Amino acid sequence: MLTRWSDVDRTYLMIDDFQRRVSQMFEGFETRRRPGLGLTPRGTWPPVNMYDTVDALEFHALVPAVSDKDLKISVNQDVLTISGERQVTAPEGYSVHRQERGSVKFSRSFTLPCKCNMERVSATVKHGVLTLRMAKAPEAQPRQITVTTQE
Amino acid sequence: MSENLQQYEGNTPEAVQDRPWVNPLVDVYENDNEMLLIADLPGVTQMGLSINLDKEQLSIVGTIDEEQVGTAVGREYQKVDYRRTFLLPNGIDQSKIEAELKLGVLHLHLPKREEVKPRQIEVKAG
Numbered sequence: 001m002l003t004r005w006s007d008v009d010r011t012y013l014m015i016d017d018f019q020r021r022v023s024q025m026f027e028g029f030e031t032r033r034r035p036g037l038g039l040t041p042r043g044t045w046p047p048v049n050m051y052d053t054v055d056a057l058e059f060h061a062l063v064p065a066v067s068d069k070d071l072k073i074s075v076n077q078d079v080l081t082i083s084g085e086r087q088v089t090a091p092e093g094y095s096v097h098r099q100e101r102g103s104v105k106f107s108r109s110f111t112l113p114c115k116c117n118m119e120r121v122s123a124t125v126k127h128g129v130l131t132l133r134m135a136k137a138p139e140a141q142p143r144q145i146t147v148t149t150q151e
Numbered sequence: 152m153s154e155n156l157q158q159y160e161g162n163t164p165e166a167v168q169d170r171p172w173v174n175p176l177v178d179v180y181e182n183d184n185e186m187l188l189i190a191d192l193p194g195v196t197q198m199g200l201s202i203n204l205d206k207e208q209l210s211i212v213g214t215i216d217e218e219q220v221g222t223a224v225g226r227e228y229q230k231v232d233y234r235r236t237f238l239l240p241n242g243i244d245q246s247k248i249e250a251e252l253k254l255g256v257l258h259l260h261l262p263k264r265e266e267v268k269p270r271q272i273e274v275k276a277g
Binding site for chain 2: 113
């Protein structure tokens with residue numbers, strides 16, 4: 001009888017092990033398959049993160065193989081547009097075995113959540129990442145109000 | 152079946168950290184002298200990139216090196232690792248592999264060994 005029970009246990013252990021292995025196979029399958037790093041819908045390029053430091057807005061975009069000359073950034077009222085072109089060509093004299101990287105013309109627009117000071121904007125490309133920093137307008141910055149007691 | 156399962160033990164490494172990783176996009180080209188592997192690795196600096204060669208297995212691992220600034224308002228990409236492994240064909244001179252990183256793009260030059268390069272045989276007029 002005792003041996004019977006341990007047989008049952010072993011069967012369950014095996015099923016557990018099998019389940020674990022199958023779920024491990026599919027772990028991260030979705031993100032790994034999608035080249036755009038996950039959260040952007042297909043066809044949206046480049047992926048952009050937006051950050052709010054207290055006195056400025058910062059946009060980071062992943063733009064590999066795009067140099068500063070290929071990028072155009074404009075602001076119209078409160079709409080920011082990042083556009084440009086990424087050109088990928090096969091190097092001359094080489095035959096192609098595999099080509100996954102593509103050329104793309106892109107344009108993405110964002111509504112700015114607050115007023116920004118257009119005199120204080122900086123944009124740099126480094127290691128394939130575009131960093132765009134816009135200082136918030138003075139009236140959009142948080143303000144501390146001091147409370148005084150009155151006798 | 153239980154023996155079957157035990158046989159595979161150790162063949163599938165499991166992640167210790169829950170850190171997402173993706174396959175970077177890669178182009179592979181070839182000419183008479185070398186194979187050229189080009190990979191998009193945006194956000195990876197020289198420090199965050201490691202290329203390992205183990206026999207004929209070439210693996211590329213890169214980490215996005217991005218400092219957190221303020222609070223994230225919108226996120227379309229995460230801090231991920233890039234990982235991809237290739238099997239090199241025979242005839243690559245493994246001691247002369249060169250890599251350069253430019254604009255977030257990795258260029259990996261895999262030169263061929265002398266004996267596998269195509270060569271022209273001159274015909275002399277007798």
